Amino acid sequence: MAGTLAEKVWDAHLVRRGSDGAPDLLYIDLHLIHEVTSPQAFEGLRLAGRTVRRPDLTIATEDHNTPTLDIDQPIADLTSRTQIDTLRNNAAEFGIRIHSLGDADQGIVHQVGPQLGLTMPGLTVVCGDSHTSTHGAFGGLAFGIGTSEVEHVMATQTLPLAPFKTMAITVNGELPPGATSKDIILAIIAKIGTGGGQGFVLEYRGDAIRRLSMEARMTICNMSIEAGARAGMIAPDETTFEYLKGRPHAPEGADWDAAVEYWKTLRSDDDATFDEEVVLEAADLEPYVTWGTNPGQGLPLSANVPVPEEIADENDRVTAENAIRYMGLTPGAPLRDIAIDTVFIGSCTNGRIEDLRSVAKVVRGKKKADSLRVLVVPASARVRLQAEAEGLDQIFLDFGAEWRNAGCSMCLGMNPDQLAPGERSASTSNRNFEGRQGKGGRTHLVSPLVAAATALRGTLSSLADLDLPDDVDITSFDGSPLAPLDPAVTLQV
Amino acid sequence: MEKFTTHTGVGVPLRRSNVDTDQIIPAVYLKRVTRTGFEDALFAAWRGDESFVLNQPAYSSGTVLVAGPDFGTGSSREHAVWALKDYGFRVVLASRFADIFRGNSGKQGLLAGQVAQEDIELLWKVLENRPGTQVTVDLEQRTATADDVTVRFHVDDYTRWRLMEGLDDIGLTLQHEDDITAFESSRASWRPKTLPAKHLPPVDIEAARPV
Ligand code: SF4
Numbered sequence: 001m002a003g004t005l006a007e008k009v010w011d012a013h014l015v016r017r018g019s020d021g022a023p024d025l026l027y028i029d030l031h032l033i034h035e036v037t038s039p040q041a042f043e044g045l046r047l048a049g050r051t052v053r054r055p056d057l058t059i060a061t062e063d064h065n066t067p068t069l070d071i072d073q074p075i076a077d078l079t080s081r082t083q084i085d086t087l088r089n090n091a092a093e094f095g096i097r098i099h100s101l102g103d104a105d106q107g108i109v110h111q112v113g114p115q116l117g118l119t120m121p122g123l124t125v126v127c128g129d130s131h132t133s134t135h136g137a138f139g140g141l142a143f144g145i146g147t148s149e150v151e152h153v154m155a156t157q158t159l160p161l162a163p164f165k166t167m168a169i170t171v172n173g174e175l176p177p178g179a180t181s182k183d184i185i186l187a188i189i190a191k192i193g194t195g196g197g198q199g200f201v202l203e204y205r206g207d208a209i210r211r212l213s214m215e216a217r218m219t220i221c222n223m224s225i226e227a228g229a230r231a232g233m234i235a236p237d238e239t240t241f242e243y244l245k246g247r248p249h250a251p252e253g254a255d256w257d258a259a260v261e262y263w264k265t266l267r268s269d270d271d272a273t274f275d276e277e278v279v280l281e282a283a284d285l286e287p288y289v290t291w292g293t294n295p296g297q298g299l300p301l302s303a304n305v306p307v308p309e310e311i312a313d314e315n316d317r318v319t320a321e322n323a324i325r326y327m328g329l330t331p332g333a334p335l336r337d338i339a340i341d342t343v344f345i346g347s348c349t350n351g352r353i354e355d356l357r358s359v360a361k362v363v364r365g366k367k368k369a370d371s372l373r374v375l376v377v378p379a380s381a382r383v384r385l386q387a388e389a390e391g392l393d394q395i396f397l398d399f400g401a402e403w404r405n406a407g408c409s410m411c412l413g414m415n416p417d418q419l420a421p422g423e424r425s426a427s428t429s430n431r432n433f434e435g436r437q438g439k440g441g442r443t444h445l446v447s448p449l450v451a452a453a454t455a456l457r458g459t460l461s462s463l464a465d466l467d468l469p470d471d472v473d474i475t476s477f478d479g480s481p482l483a484p485l486d487p488a489v490t491l492q493v
Numbered sequence: 494m495e496k497f498t499t500h501t502g503v504g505v506p507l508r509r510s511n512v513d514t515d516q517i518i519p520a521v522y523l524k525r526v527t528r529t530g531f532e533d534a535l536f537a538a539w540r541g542d543e544s545f546v547l548n549q550p551a552y553s554s555g556t557v558l559v560a561g562p563d564f565g566t567g568s569s570r571e572h573a574v575w576a577l578k579d580y581g582f583r584v585v586l587a588s589r590f591a592d593i594f595r596g597n598s599g600k601q602g603l604l605a606g607q608v609a610q611e612d613i614e615l616l617w618k619v620l621e622n623r624p625g626t627q628v629t630v631d632l633e634q635r636t637a638t639a640d641d642v643t644v645r646f647h648v649d650d651y652t653r654w655r656l657m658e659g660l661d662d663i664g665l666t667l668q669h670e671d672d673i674t675a676f677e678s679s680r681a682s683w684r685p686k687t688l689p690a691k692h693l694p695p696v697d698i699e700a701a702r703p704v
Contacts, residue, residue, distance in 0.1 A: 015676045016669050021650040025669060029684055037570065039526035050663070056688040065524065079524035086526045097687050118685045130569040130593060146571035147599035148662065156666045158673055162596075162649070194511065195563050195589060228566065230592055251683035259683035293512055294566075315510055315562070412520050433515045433567060435538055445596050 004166045005235050006201040009141045010113070013124050015158055023160040029123040029140075029152050032109045033060040033096065035087040037128030041151035042090040052094045054157045058210070058399040059118065060091050060098040063108045065414050068377055068404035071101050080415065094154075107380020107406040110134040110348040114218065116246025120234035121263040126153055131348050131430065133233075137217035138244075139236035139266050141201070144225065165232050165275040167200040168268070171208040173282040178463040180358075181216035182350060182428070182447035184208065185223040186288035186298045190269060192278060194296040195227030200276065202270060204234050208282035214384040215354045222349045223430050226295035235267040247395040282486035287334055287462040290432050291444040292323035297432075300333065300448065301462050307331040307334055326434055327442050328422070335460055338444070339371065342425040344437070346377030347411035348406075350428035353378075353386050355448040359469075360392045362452035362463065363399040369458030374401035375417065377409040401455070413438045426454045494602045496659035497632055500583045502556030502626035504639055505546055506620040513567035514594065516574040520568075522687060532579040551624030555635070558585040559616045559628075561653040565594025565605075574601045584630045586637060586646060588613055597656055600662055604632065606646030617644050632657060 003011070015026040017242040031054075037428040040058070045051065052058060065080035091098040099105040105112055108129055121139035126132060128150040134447075135142035144285070147160070153159055171184055191197075202224050210219065217234050224232025226450070241260055244250045268274075287352065288460045290298040291305050297320070305324065308331060311317040324331060345351070345359055368374050375395045377386040384406050387393055393403045411429040412418040419425055419441025428451050432443035442458060453461040494631055500621045522534035539545040546552050558577070564587040565573060577585065583603065588610040590598075592674045598605040608616070628639045632653060636643050648656075655662075666673075 014550075016672045018651075021654070023651060025666060025672070027673070027680075030687075036523050040528045040571075043526075043528055048663070050571060056686045059687040077524075083524050083526055097690055118687060120683075123684070128569065128571075130567070144569040144593060146569055146574075146593060146600065148571060148597065148600040151646065152663050152666065155663045156670075156673060157677075158666055160666060196568060198589070198592060228563075228591060250688075251684045251685075255683040262681070262683075291531075294513070319510060338496065355682065362687075414520050414524065416581060429514075433513050436515055439538070 001069045002273070004268040004272045004274060005139065005203055005233055005266055006141060006164070009122055009124065009184050012122065015147055015234065018160070023162045024115060025158050026124060026161050028126050028153050028157055028159055028316050029057060030118055032113055032125065032127035032132070033057045033058060033087070033128070033150070034109045034129065035083040036064045037147050038090065038150055038159050039086045040147050041128070042094065043155060044148070044151040046075055050155045050267045052096065052154045055095045055194060058096050059112070059153070059408055060087060060096050061106055061112045062087060062099070064412065066101050066106070066405070066407040067415050068407055068409050068417055070321050071405050074362060077416070078355055084117060104381050104385060107378070107383065108348045108351065108408055110218070110222065111352060111379035111383065114138070115247070115380060117244055117250035119258070120244060120250070121240060122182035122266050126159065130225045131222050133229070134218050134222040135232035135349055136224070136231050136241055137214065137221040139233060139263065140449070141231055141233065143231040146329065164355070165200045165277040167197065167278065169202050169203065169204050169278045170278045171207040172206045173208055174211065175282045175285060175358040177206055179285045180447040180449055181212050181219045183285050183288045185220045186290065186295070187280065187285055188221065188278070188444065189227045189297040190288065191280070191298050192227055194226060194294050197224060197448040201231050202227070202229045202232040203274070204232060205490045209234060210237065212356060214239055215352045217228045218352070226430055227443060236263045263283060263442055280450045287447060287448060287450045289327060291327065292320065293326055293432055293434050295327050295430065295432060295445060297323055298445065301335055301460060303335055305329045305333050305335060306435060336465070339424070339458060340426045340444070340454050340460060341423045342419060343370055343374045343425040343451050344377070344410045344425050344429065344453050345375065346379065348379060349430040350448050351377060351379030351383065353383050354457055355428065356383070356387050356391070356392050359448050360395045360464070362449060363456065363470065364395050366399060368400040368455045368470050372455065374399070374455045375404060375410060375488035377404045377417070378406045381406045385422040391407065399455070410437050413441070424462060426451050451489050494659040494661055497583070497602060497656040499629065499631045499633070500556065501627050501629040502583065503552060503554055504557045504559055504616065504620045504626055505552045506617040507558055507560040508617060510561035511566060514565060514573040515567055515569050516564065517573040518570065520556060520569045522573055523570060528575065529579060531576040534572070535576040535580045549624065554581065556581050556630040557584045557586065557630060557637035558582050560585060561613070561621060562587060562589040562610060564590050566591040569593045569597070571601070574598050574603050578702050586613065588617065599655065602656060602659070604630065604636065604656060605646065606630070606635070606648050608637070608644050608646045610612060612644035618646060635658070642703045681701060
């Protein structure tokens with residue numbers, strides 16, 4: 001029978017088919033762990049006298065709480081330190097590999113898996129973090145789970161899972177200059193809504209997706225969850241194989257050949273049926289920004305803040321009114337006039353080397369607007385090292401930005417990197433919820449290119465607002481793998 | 494896990510849609526490493542506002558939350574469920590839930606019942622007109638009753654069975670340990686392993702610096 005990519009991966013992991021309404025039991029290939037959602041799972045294991053079944057399919061890193069300054073000092077915030085210490089102790093007790101602060105492979109968990117070559121096509125990947133959908137960019141089923149599921153995977157290396165529906169999202173054509181994969185996904189969420197993907201696994205396809213680099217694909221899959229979806233995925237192709245080849249944990253020799261042969265079968269059959277289909281034309285897209293307090297409240301940068309009175313649906317109108325009030329905006333005012341206090345470049349959505357390169361290309365040799373601060377936070381220590389090897393750090397410093405150590409940072413403000421009440425950010429992260437980046441903080445989600453242009457001008461801007469010399473090609477990246485590919489490199493701090 | 498058949502308690506009308514998990518429990522509370530004691534964190538940002546529904550004496554001892562659509566969106570934090578449970582809630586009713594939140598609820602013995610939006614409006618009316626009204630939730634019948642209003646809610650059969658039996662997930666799965674072992678023996682050799690990690694010589698790199 002013809003199948004979708006998601007169904008193929010699902011079927012390949014079936015330990016036991018559920019009957020009488022019981023869910024299927026699926027095998028989990030890779031379990032990623034971080035300090036926030038794991039302590040209670042370990043506590044649960046201990047209480048029940050259980051162990052981790054497969055430490056060799058499990059890996060831990062520290063990201064949500066880690067400071068981005070003074071990483072050689074003890075962590076000042078006591079609770080943050082407790083969580084991190086707890087993770088380190090648990091990893092030692094249960095024999096789990098951990099990449100701690102100061103290690104080259106410390107960083108946001110969704111960067112660590114791919115950069116080590118642990119994330120591959122056809123895998124089931126889980127993590128106690130909703131943005132686990134990122135890993136679906138490689139053509140596996142990857143999704144966020146809650147802490148009791150974390151405990152379940154630790155104890156059994158499986159998960160009971162209810163079936164999902166499938167949605168094909170086809171993005172045809174070619175992106176116009178200045179628009180990026182971030183704009184694709186913001187446009188998709190604005191179109192289908194924050195609940196539109198609920199119960200679905202989204203498969204992104206079409207020319208525009210095929211043209212994207214691995215990292216750009218990760219940005220799209222990363223935000224699938226913001227459309228409410230269970231997961232997002234993209235069928236693997238040469239771009240995927242190219243990215244993986246030579247990474248520390250990528251298969252080698254005969255294993256590589258066998259893997260690639262299998263990976264090539266991982267695509268939805270031509271006659272496979274999806275429960276829903278959505279089509280977008282990439283050529284119609286422009287840089288998107290969010291104006292409200294959920295990621296579905298996004299518009300092209302050239303638009304104006306919505307006028308609630310013009311919204312017919314009552315719930316939508318009230319939601320828009322609340323959002324506009326919280327965000328301190330004027331209905332009908334051009335989005336381009338919104339002045340920004342902080343530009344945050346980072347997170348598992350857009351904190352990778354290509355993102356940093358694209359920003360550096362725009363801001364090289366320039367000075368940021370005086371009215372704002374700019375924070376650049378690489379997704380992992382290794383991304384940081386790569387950027388420094390390429391001299392990007394110096395470009396950012398000359399520009400007037402702060403260059404930080406790796407972690408989630410201002411994406412959720414669990415460490416000291418937060419917005420002050422009322423402060424407004426243009427952020428390359430994925431969530432603009434009330435208070436997400438600090439109590440009372442206001443977030444506009446943007447692409448790295450919009451972040452860069454905004455940092456130059458002080459108000460929400462795109463490349464079209466800048467006088468860029470023609471030789472600045474912001475659409476092409478060399479996409480070279482991160483070097484050195486060395487999991488044991490330790491940072492000297 | 495405690496068995497759940499019926500429950501009666503004060504209903505709390507939460508007239509908001511898209512209540513995401515950051516609203517249910519702000520990120521700053523996620524730093525704790527325990528499994529209990531999150532009652533103070535529930536809706537923390539709103540609890541400072543006197544007019545917030547849980548700050549009104551009639552509702553403060555509520556155990557049945559009646560919320561707007563798309564409840565529990567956003568981050569997968571299970572703390573959202575712990576906070577609701579630690580506060581005393583046993584049931585949340587809404588017309589739509591985020592998948593992960595719904596999954597987390599079922600595992601923790603919090604009933605997330607899906608109710609048509611018109612029926613949510615009916616419940617809101619009763620609970621707002623007569624603050625402190627008790628709601629009786631019958632999992633067997635899948636009904637919720639407040640005064641003269643009875644509405645049906647949806648919960649999938651499996652979750653319902655588990656809630657009614659008070660069954661723990663891991664124990665259920667470990668009944669099939671032979672199947673898991675058999676599956677493991679047939680996995681392809683190219684599938685990644687995190688251990689042993691590959692070791693290469695260290696390099697010296699300075700720490701990143703702010704301006
Ligand atoms: S960067 Fe943000 S979204 Fe990504 S894992 Fe960290 S907190 Fe979550």
